[in-house]
Amino acid sequence: MKLQKEIVSLVAGAAFFGSVANAEIPLTDDLSAYGYIDMSYTDANQDTELNGSVAEFELGFSFTPVESPYSAVAEISYDYSDTGTASFETVTVTYAASDELSFTVGNILSYQGFETFDATGLYQFSAQGDGGFQGGYVYSAAYAFGGSVDYVTDEFAAGFWAGETDGDLSYEVLLAFTGVEGLTAKLIYADDPGYETINPWVSYEIDALTFAVEYVNSDYDDGSELESYMALVYYSFGDAGITLRYSDVDYDGVDFDKFTISPSYAFSDNLFGLLEVSLVELGGDSNTELAAELIFSF
DSSP: OHHHHHHHHHHHTOOSSSOOOOOOEESSSSEEEEEEEEEEEEESSTTSOOEEEEEEEEEEEEEOOTTOSEEEEEEEEEETTTTTEEEEEEEEEEEESSSSEEEEEEEEEOSOOSSOSSGGGOSSSSOSSOTTTGGGOOOSOOEEEEEEEEEEOSSEEEEEEEEEETTEEEEEEEEEEOOSTTEEEEEEEEEETTEEEEEEEEEEEETTEEEEEEEEEEEETTSOEEEEEEEEEEEEETTEEEEEEEEEEEETTEEEEEEEEEEEEESSSSEEEEEEEEEEEETTEEEEEEEEEEEEEO
């Protein structure tokens, strides 16, 4: 499962706030391009037919001048599921003060989450939560404009991001430990006028197995609360793999349970496909969700 392992390791293994470009197409000595096409068929109700679409096309550019401490990344996403609109995701300028210390400003992805907001960083098709709430993501933040300071070594990382919401300070803090081979442990705290979030998660890779557990607790300013538990096991055998995931999410007193099984296969270094069956229970009502996905990454 070479493609999936490379993609997931790149995104999930990044300890700092922001995007790490999977630059594959050099345009000049300093500029490269990367991206992916995500196509899927989904069925959220077993009484309906599958609905197919090109879910997303993403294109990114990474500008890294030789022997310069400054670099820039810009990504644009065309999301067909969101009324077919194009939007910027990561758009940043970074100053590397040293090999460990960097300063970044721009539109930056939140520190939060074991599960990524890009399809190329997931071990399955769906996110762990209810698709009707924030697209299934249990995290209180995604992309936001601000600035970050990040210190990253082989053994640990620390990061601080600050921005503003309605004129008030919004910030996130990250602490991460990677001092044991195969182990990644992170603790994220986020404070915003609209929410307060605590998000610890741990993953461990040993040979062909990956284990992960995650907890999310968010208190929102409208008085609602989200609490989520997630456990995942991924096994890779050659070009094929399989994901088992269980999540229990309570949002504002309504319980959502999901059990997912997702076999996957890497057809080449660039082409990856998977199937997903999720058994879900929302507020006492049970349902089966189906999906088939094809990702071409470059």
